[in-house]
Amino acid sequence: MKLGIIGGGAMGSGIAQVAAMAGWEVRIFDTQETARNKALKSISDSINILVSKEKMSASEGVATLGRIYMCEKLETLNDVDLVIEAIIEDLEIKKSVFKSLESIVSDHCIIATNTSSLSVTSLASALQKPERFAGIHFFNPPVLMKLVEVIPAVQTDSEIIYQVKNIMESWGKTVVTAKDTPGFIVNKVARPFYSEAIRILEEGIADIATIDDAMTSHGFKMGPFTLMDFIGHDVNYRVTESVWKAFFYDGRYRPSFTQLRLLEAGYLGKKTGKGFYDYQSDSKQMLTENAALSDQIFLRIISMLINEAADTVYQQICNPEDADLAVKLGVNYPKGLFEWGKEIGYSKIVKTLDDLNQEYGEERYRVSRYLRNLAKN
């Protein structure tokens, strides 16, 4: 089987490698020569690491790399079975690429986008045959992250979704299906992990190290501030802002000035040496050792996360099982949010949110009807 990739950046090159490792022949088209060279180098470096760690034999490594071709022309994708687009996140540019692509590929070719924030339905509308279009959302880095969110557009034929899921599973991925809504599952459900942590900081309840510690001591691999610094405030802030705008400015997703200021200052996180933490200085952040405060912070953030997961199911974006799988495999949470809710007790979660709602009177803390029903039963 043959795959076409449009855009050989971080995601496109990773997806290409995943497919080539599963035996597919892959053609990567990128407009920039430097990007094509970089893609080839990053794939071959990654394969070398897998070979050196004995996760792949040397001959398999050579064969995998041999299945990947770099292309200077979109026309070279003329006989592929599936195309995954991973170019810059711009609706109009993506649409125009899909229009040109459709005149090149066969009628049976499935066309997909790796967009993380644009409407899949809107992108599909660029095609003459939108029923063959889908969202296939990988996580960074695609070779390591097992999760793939598959998103049917309103126009997509269910047979195409069936085929896409089978292909992703044959590439070793775990598939969850999401309705075409902003942020799909992971980027929507995970928002409170960042935003509620910042809110607690802004209110002066605790400092960053204490909030991070509250989350890691309750099982998270990284605290919210460390994770935001790692992702980069340019990326993390923009995802929050785009989800907020796309949900018609729902207050629950409102971005924070604290993070916007970091972005404006160019303190993007680990990659610039400074974000919430200063990575250039050796001084260790002091944290407040207070078990009751730690439990209170954890309960507030986890309650917001469980509420968001519940509301996502309530809005029929996905089922509870997929919501749990998505956070475990897409953002490495130690447990699914419904698993966590059951463990803590849904009535305790509802009470925490109702108390916050009472105290602040903000729609941010409104309890999802789905969560209230879980607590009742």
Ligand code: NAI
């Ligand atoms: P990137 O900036 O690393 O790569 C984009 C590549 O597309 C560049 O090499 C660029 O030369 C090429 N390109 C731009 N316009 C083109 C065109 N018209 N035709 C052919 N090539 C073109 O971007 P990245 O991070 O790989 O993201 C790509 C897509 O994947 C975006 O839609 C993004 O939202 C999505 N995504 C990104 C994730 C991430 O963590 N970086 C995670 C999941 C999805």
